[in-house]
Amino acid sequence: MKLFYDSLEKEWYHTDGMDISFGKNSKSIPVKFTAADEPIFTADVFHSFIPAIGIMSCRSPKNKEVISGNAALFQSLHRYLTRHNIFSFIFSAEDVLEGNWRGLVYSESEQKWLRMAVPLPSLVYNRIPFRKFEESDSYLQLKQQFAELDIPMFNPGFIDKYALYLCLKKDRFLLNFLPETFRLTSEAQLLILLQKYESLYLKPCKGNRGRGISLVTLNKNESITVMKTNGTKKFPHLTAFWLHEGNRLLKKDYIAQRAITPKKINGHRYDFRILAHYWKGNYHISGKAIRMAQTQEVTTHIPKGGILYPYKNLQSQELDLLLNQITQQCGMVLSKENGFYGEFSIDLGQDESGQLFIYEINAKPMQFDEEEIERTRLKMLKNLFITIVLEKNNNRT
Numbered sequence: 001m002k003l004f005y006d007s008l009e010k011e012w013y014h015t016d017g018m019d020i021s022f023g024k025n026s027k028s029i030p031v032k033f034t035a036a037d038e039p040i041f042t043a044d045v046f047h048s049f050i051p052a053i054g055i056m057s058c059r060s061p062k063n064k065e066v067i068s069g070n071a072a073l074f075q076s077l078h079r080y081l082t083r084h085n086i087f088s089f090i091f092s093a094e095d096v097l098e099g100n101w102r103g104l105v106y107s108e109s110e111q112k113w114l115r116m117a118v119p120l121p122s123l124v125y126n127r128i129p130f131r132k133f134e135e136s137d138s139y140l141q142l143k144q145q146f147a148e149l150d151i152p153m154f155n156p157g158f159i160d161k162y163a164l165y166l167c168l169k170k171d172r173f174l175l176n177f178l179p180e181t182f183r184l185t186s187e188a189q190l191l192i193l194l195q196k197y198e199s200l201y202l203k204p205c206k207g208n209r210g211r212g213i214s215l216v217t218l219n220k221n222e223s224i225t226v227m228k229t230n231g232t233k234k235f236p237h238l239t240a241f242w243l244h245e246g247n248r249l250l251k252k253d254y255i256a257q258r259a260i261t262p263k264k265i266n267g268h269r270y271d272f273r274i275l276a277h278y279w280k281g282n283y284h285i286s287g288k289a290i291r292m293a294q295t296q297e298v299t300t301h302i303p304k305g306g307i308l309y310p311y312k313n314l315q316s317q318e319l320d321l322l323l324n325q326i327t328q329q330c331g332m333v334l335s336k337e338n339g340f341y342g343e344f345s346i347d348l349g350q351d352e353s354g355q356l357f358i359y360e361i362n363a364k365p366m367q368f369d370e371e372e373i374e375r376t377r378l379k380m381l382k383n384l385f386i387t388i389v390l391e392k393n394n395n396r397t
Contacts, residue, residue: 002039003029003087005105010117012040022050022087023119024151038109040116043085051389053081053088054103054121056153058128059095067092067104069129073367077125078106080378086386089118093128093142122389124153125381127364131158131206152388156339159363161205162255167337168358173329177348177358184254187242194218194238199259204252208362212252213299215259216241229299257359260351268293270309272356274346275365275373276327277380283331285324286380287373290314308369322356323348330361342384343377 001016013030014020020029026049043050055077057069067090074090081088089103090113103118124146133139134157146153165181168174182193184202193200195218204212215227224235226245235241262269275287290309293299299306327346334341345365349357368374 001043002035003041004032004035004037005040005114005116006037007116012117012119019048020050021048023052024122024149025120027119038107040105040107040114041082041087043082043087049393050085050087051122051386052119053086053385054118054124055088055090056093056124056126056128057090058130058133059092064094069127070366074127075106076367076374077378077381081382081385082106084382086382089121091118091121093133093139096145097138097142120149121151122392123385124151125385126153126155126157128157129364134158150392152392154342154385154388155344155363156341157363158206159334159338159361161203161207161360163205164361165255168330168333171329171333174326174333174358177326177356179258179260179357179359181255181257184249184256187238187246190216190242190256191238193256197258201257201259202249202254203257204254206253212254217259260349260355260357263350263352263354265292265309269349271359272311272323272346272348272350273368274323274327274348275368275377276331276344276346277377277384278331278335278340278342279380279384283328284380285327286376287368287370288315288320288323289368289370289373326356326358330358334361342388343381 001014001018001020004013004015005011006013011030013032015032015035017031021027022029055074057067057074060066060068078088078090089105091101091103095102101118101120102115104113104115105118106112107114128134128139143153162181162183165178169178180197182189183205184190190200194216199215199217202214202216207213213229217225217227218238219225222237224238224241226233226235226241235244264270270290270292273289273291274285276283277286288311290311291306292309294307326348330346331341331344334344341363343363343365345362346358347360347362349359351357368377
């Protein structure tokens with residue numbers, strides 16, 4: 001079965017003579033005897049209903065006609081869903097707020113994205129890239145609109161680093177894997193923490209991909225060494241450092257986190273990256289990876305000079321079991337506290353004794369460089385999307 005789009009009438013149609021509908025409101029798709037256009041969506045249809053998944057992002061700040069976000073992920077997911085008889089499209093939150101249900105659908109024949117009218121989505125996959133937007137009244141209005149339309153939204157939003165720590169530390173099991181973390185409030189507080197722990201990571205509560213992270217160390221002569229991804233700087237004392245950085249740290253809302261002494265491979269620190277998805281009552285690991293520092297030792301993120309390292313080189317039955325337990329518990333605690341999370345990634349480190357520590361949980365994981373992990377991810381998302389949509393439809397009947 002093929003779906004066509006009439007750009008003049010701004011409507012979808014098909015030529016198969018079947019009674020077909022798609023989207024949240026089961027909008028009927030008109031039938032025409034002949035097609036004047038190239039097919040946009042082609043699928044084997046065994047039922048009269050075609051699920052529609054809306055991949056939600058935001059407009060680019062520089063060009064309102066461009067949608068921001070991870071274009072490569074959007075395209076791979078869109079094409080994968082199409083191959084599995086699921087209609088999908090990308091849309092901007094701003095368009096919905098303005099009452100325009102328009103979206104981008106990829107045309108294989110034209111090898112490009114086409115903007116067109118789209119049905120109400122059966123489910124919204126939240127990939128909004130800007131924390132600022134999710135903190136706005138517009139986002140609250142958007143969530144309210146989806147709730148009134150009974151459209152499920154996949155993942156509530158970004159996770160604040162300090163809020164995450166407070167959430168996870170309530171769990172007795174997870175508390176064992178959390179480095180002590182504090183919201184940074186003053187120079188005096190920072191001095192007390194440095195005197196206690198000697199080295200601290202300073203991280204923006206709302207940062208990602210290693211941006212803005214620094215490792216601050218109090219030396220025996222009271223001087224301060226600050227390591228960032230772009231180099232190292234020394235200050236004669238903490239007051240000099242605070243005069244230089246204090247206002248920025250307070251304005252950007254930073255946390256101070258005890259720096260563990262990391263285990264190293266060939267002189268370089270490494271972190272674990274875990275991709276997780278919900279499935280049938282539990283959280284499962286969809287992929288395990290390792291990122292190793294190379295050009296600097298502050299963070300292992302690849303954009304900051306990190307490299308891939310095979311997980312199998314460190315794999316053990318004990319490690320696999322522990323990562324599974326941590327993943328399951330993180331998912332359950334997060335969803336209980338903040339609303340359902342169907343997908344997330346975890347960054348973990350290991351100290352010299354082999355103890356694991358949770359550094360961060362990302363509610364909107366970027367693409368992994370490992371192709372096998374991405375293939376599993378697409379499969380898990382597809383299965384979960386369909387399960388949620390079918391459960392919604394069954395509950396309404």
